Amino acid sequence: MNTQILLLEDDSALQSFLQTLLESQGYQVEVQAYGQKGLQWLGQHHCDLLLLDLGLADMDGIAVLQQLRSWSDLPVIVISARGKEQDKVKALDLGANDYVTKPFSSAELLARIRASLRVPRGQSQQFQFGDIVLDPVQHQVSRAGTAVHLTKTEYELLLMLCRHANQALTHNQILKHVWGETYQDRPEYVRVHMAQLRQKLEQQPATPRFLRTEAGVGYRLCID
Incomplete structure (x- = not known):
């Protein structure tokens, strides 16, 4: 069709x-x-x-x-x-x-x-972008075949981005999903953890290929 x-x-x-x-x-x-x-x-x-x-x-x-x-x-x-x-x-x-x-x-x-x-569908599939793989069943993240240790919050943030790949997500959407209803309007929480994710996953964290900033709005995981 x-x-x-x-x-x-x-x-x-x-x-x-x-x-x-x-x-x-x-x-x-x-x-x-x-x-x-x-x-x-x-x-x-x-x-x-x-x-x-x-x-x-x-x-x-x-x-x-x-x-x-x-x-x-x-x-x-x-x-x-x-x-x-x-x-x-x-x-x-x-x-x-x-x-x-x-x-x-x-x-x-x-x-x-x-x-x-191209947004991935389903809750159990593996997500891959570049050399990074997230397995939601095993709760594991790897980069170039090597396991990457993420905190619980970092993992939940990355999983949300993967499930909404190529979509712009606002700070409040992320805060509500990852931190909960009481953390609205606290974009600094997201910025700190996004910076940590970039350090662990991006080859050049200062100019990220995948974990992109949407100025004034939030973030987007860009999958080629």
Whole structure:
């Protein structure tokens, strides 16, 4: 089955451009201009990815995202002219997998789509990036075949990043999952442990290949 993408965008010129671009890459594309109609379509059809504009005519895209997340974990990439960090953080905290700010290049959008579609599924598989392997069954991490000792917090942080590979994760998403509800708005906790992970896993910790910073937002594990 070809990959099915729903484009939820009310700008007719951008609709036409993106539909042509995506179909040229072999994707099947459904275009909807209204949030409620888009949600109804998702409830009735198979879909692999949602491209979601926030400035829809009938409802805010954030409301679409909130409704969708109540019943689906479908990958969502927000495409929006709202480029402020707080807008990105809000969308990501509410369950968006990625956020692309308008105007964007075709190459960037296609790369983000490919990355979101590559997100590993399942809880028991091994995760590998570069020469690093995480085995969630054995609770082991190795680099170039040699075991790497991680603290419990470092391991949980890395496991979360692996399970959401190629997705931008906010500080609060990470804090809530790894540290718990009472540790919201403490990004320094994440920064310290991310720095420790980079020292143990990256060849050049100061310029990491895999454990990337999303400025003002959080972090992303980038898997080639």
